[in-house]
Amino acid sequence: MRDPVEDELDAFMSRLAQGEREAFDPLFRALYPRAMRLMRVELPSDQAADAAQSALMRVFARAGEFEAGKPVLPWFYAILANELRTECRRGSARRRRDADERLAADLAAPDDPERALVERELHDALARAIASLDDDSARAISFMIHGTERPPVTATAFRKRVSRAYARLRWLLGAFDGQ
């Protein structure tokens, strides 16, 4: 089965948020491998499956709150990132360090194609989230991240614009559990 393109994923999630259960299956098929890939890159394989399952349970539990029109992948990765942070808070970071020594071969190497794929998709998701901001916010964020041309406004106005842009970006990325 082909991987649905991002617009299709956005549409599937919007439909699922409205209660159309038919959208669950294709959405799960598209999100499950992404969750597994990210967790396999970040965690030893014995923890990756559990962490991916836990993250997907959170994603679908919050599906009813997803707002139509928002891009789904930035929101999805924000939840996954939050799940990773939760794992760390639970003390799995310590276990992870121990596991790193024992299972070094089990983790994805820096030049691993899977890691590259995950990183590319994370960058794409962030770019997509920035692109869905209004023009002023997108330009302000691009200047802060990529050092593109600074918008011609006063320093104070620019600071406010950046602050608003970051707030909007946080909201767009899910503001999951208030983070």
Place this chain on the structure above:
Amino acid sequence: MDSNWDTTYGAARRHYELGRLRGAVVRALVVVGLAAVVGGLAIGGAALVWLPLAFIVSVFTEWQGRWWMRGARRGTIAGFISLVLPLSILRPCCGSNPAAVLGAACCTMPSVCWVAGGALGLALSLVLPRDGAANRWEAALGMLLGVLSITVLRCSALFLAEAAGLLGGLLAGVVAASLARALLDRSRLAT
């Protein structure tokens, strides 16, 4: 498919339904709270015994989602309109004397309730969400559930025949208008 896929699929699906249910309960509590305030002020404490029905209907339609939810939301708004219909309209022969209107000695006019319910039902059908035939019926049923679950609070201040008239009028209005629209759409498609 491996066992982890199946396990995760099932768990994600369960959490999706539970998440919807949780959201539905929160939204239903808002509707019921509003109905309690409006019903309590406009009708009195007797109306509040019907609130569990409004809660159950709201939870069901919000959890179901899709056209059930869209129809029920519009029906609920119409239900609130029926709550503020003055008794002097539903029982006109009693005049505008509030004491006489509320008294059992006052005459009853179920036919006026039929007309009021029918008019509300016909008006509701104008705001019925538009889509394919199957979805339209889903929306119509949701709308009917939504409007009845709130209008039933109004009925606590009415006599049985009047209540039956109001609810029957609503039912007849929505069904008649939905049928008319379905036939109209079919004839448009045929030509």
